[in-house]
Amino acid sequence: MAGTKREACSNSTASRTYAKALRLADVRRPDHSVELSFALLTEAAEAGNAKALDALGSYYEYGIGTPVDLRKAFECYRRASGYGLPGAIYNLGVCYFEGTGTRKSNARAFDLCWLFT
Numbered sequence: 001m002a003g004t005k006r007e008a009c010s011n012s013t014a015s016r017t018y019a020k021a022l023r024l025a026d027v028r029r030p031d032h033s034v035e036l037s038f039a040l041l042t043e044a045a046e047a048g049n050a051k052a053l054d055a056l057g058s059y060y061e062y063g064i065g066t067p068v069d070l071r072k073a074f075e076c077y078r079r080a081s082g083y084g085l086p087g088a089i090y091n092l093g094v095c096y097f098e099g100t101g102t103r104k105s106n107a108r109a110f111d112l113c114w115l116f117t
Contacts, residue, residue: 014047021052025064038065045076050083057091061100074101081112089115 021040024033038059044052057076060069074095080088093112096105 011048014044014049014052017044017047018049018052018055021055034059034065036065045079050080050085050088053077053080053083054085054088054091057088070101072101 017040021037021044023029024031024037024040026032038056041052041056041059045056053076057073057080059065060076061073062068074092077088077092077095081092089112093109095101096112097109098104
């Protein structure tokens, strides 16, 4: 029971960290900072937040707050898709289809897209 409670606290903390990262990424906010947003997303992703992992993949893919690293983008999408997050599964499929951060594989892309039909 204690492990479950600790895990729930960790997930709750990761969720709050993820939400703060999204707020900081909003260019309309006076405290806008993509670098800090990236750091917070990394923290939430390391705590196992799937949405943070998926968002971090986008940051790596498009160079938001960090240099472009397509391999890391692919790995973030792959890990987030393991949680069953539909957006991450889609992003992983696109990576396979376009060869982003991995070897191009239309078969794997199709298999992932098949999950949505």
